[in-house]
Amino acid sequence: MSTNARAAMQDRPPLGRYFDVGGRRLLLHSSGSGAPAVVFLAGAGGVGLDYWDVQEKAAELTTSVVYDRTGTGWSDRVAVPLSSAEVTEELRELLRAAGTPAPYVLVGHSLGGLFARHYATRFPDEVAGLVLMETDHEDYDSYMPRELTEMRAAWDPDQELPDELPEEAVQLYRGLFARMMADWPEEIREPLVDRHVSPEWIMDGYALVPYRDRFLDELRQAGPLPDVPLILLTAMDVDDFKNAVLIGESDALLREEIEGKRRLYTDLAASVPRGENRLVHGAGHASIHWRRPDAVLRAIHDLLGM
Template identity: 25%
Template sequence: MLVVRTDPKRGSTQRGRGLVDFASRRLLACAAAFGVAGPVASATFQVLSERADRRRFPPPGRIVEVNGRRVHVWTEGEGSPTVVIVPGMSSPGIHWVHVQRALVPDHHVVLYDRAGVGWSQAAPWWEWRSPSRIADELHDTLTTAGEGGPFLFVGHSLGGEVVRLYANRHPDQVAGMVLVDAPSENNDWLVEEFGWWRYGPVRWWKDVARRLLTPRGLVRLRTRSGVDTSLHDKARRKVPPDLVETEMFTALTSGMRRADVMERVVLSTEVLRRERRHFGGMPLVVISASASPSSDSYACNPCWDATVSEFARRRAQVWARIQADLASLSYSSKLIVAERAGHNVQWDEPELIVDAVTDMCAALAADQE
């Protein structure tokens, strides 16, 4: 006779392990399902919501087709020279409404959106979005839009690079330039002072990774539900009250993230070094941010260094040299330090930019008399 003996404790242990294994498999399955369903749901929500928002927030300007791509161009006011504002990295023209409204109707002001920004069609991921390409696209955009110049360019940050390259290639079209906290080919001085981790590729690639890994639909959901109010708070600072909701629409588009990533990936001042030239007597105003510890300068992010004040002081010294070098590119130049402004002078002290443009236009008109 076969006798089978069982161990109650062992059987119980085996059953317990079986339950744990089963639960683990279910959890893994749920996690895997969520890992697939989550991004799909986020992407679907983003596409549908953005489509609805585009109907709700039509472009304030007009759409022109430039080299097979839709570009938003917004013109207001009358006068000469034509004031063309070139915003900074992945920044739409609407961010300059404070300056635009202060200049119109006495000046003819052109705002535009680069590829993927605002209401302009996004560029494909594989396109090299270098400052050089952007400068050539700006020339094509102005030509297609019927703007023949002469132009007084206002270039902020990356836009300052674009403006200089435009002036290098089309000097006969440029009456003057206002560079607002713009970089130069000497930005390497910052790398020499702080190292590659702070001011080299590492910094930019960290920003790129963070933007790529954040689901756009999730950001939109958190914003629209009121869980995250940061975008709304920023919008209130960037634009007048009547355009806050519109600005939030531009901030949440998929094209905006693509433009932000693509412009960061190819960020380089090497082309400025190759094409550096002196502009002779062309009117040039260089407006530099103060970069004080309390300012909104990208250089004073406290997560980079516990000793923010010391970091800001050293950075301000190097930045002052860079801005002075920019001012040396013309015999008729002026360097202004925005004492109460961070990097985005157009929000902190827009009157400095307005006054610079107004004074330059008046001087140009007097020279023609």
């Protein structure tokens, strides 16, 4: 592919259409038909089309939706990240604009899992079920070893990250993303990989770091989850994405983190009448949907059957 052709693909989304929500353009891609619709919520640093593979498989079961929330992917940017309440309200309005009626099975990954939980707490009648992949949680740090939480609290991306990533880091990330999507159609894979290694998209995830405590405080104030079917997916391995961003954590600490997650998600599952925590081997935090789409699809299938 020529450089000019690649640049043109990079500037436009390979799939989806734009909707106006609150004066901002948001990208949404929908496939399939039926109800309840399955809606994917990306993690920090992720975009909707990162879940294209499992989204298309879910579309064989029902309506299946991915989107880019404000400040991510091909959607519009803002100077200050939206609050969790604003994210959930935005998603609600976007789905209405797209003609996708409630209720929804929300499939949230990492930070997207936190937003999915908040949506269910705010609008319980609009949620048919939750699949939470490696979800962020307001009690996460309390399940972790003190050494790990202190190490990460001391890390400041503004101080530690260079103004521009060195070329070797860019190529490392390019290779990681390309491997995750190796069997995807080129017209989807290439613009996604190119944009993921662009300075704008790389910084999207890091830009949320200073606001994480605000998101967690919102969840603390939101109250417990309603009685909706819930399946949590806990990745039991450390992947190459984690290895690429280590700040000195030892293998022992990383294993303690995985054990802490397992306990946290088991407790979260037990907090609702129809909750379950499933351990997923062969994938890490960032790669669970790429390495184990079968586990994600099985959880969606099982919730649709409830």
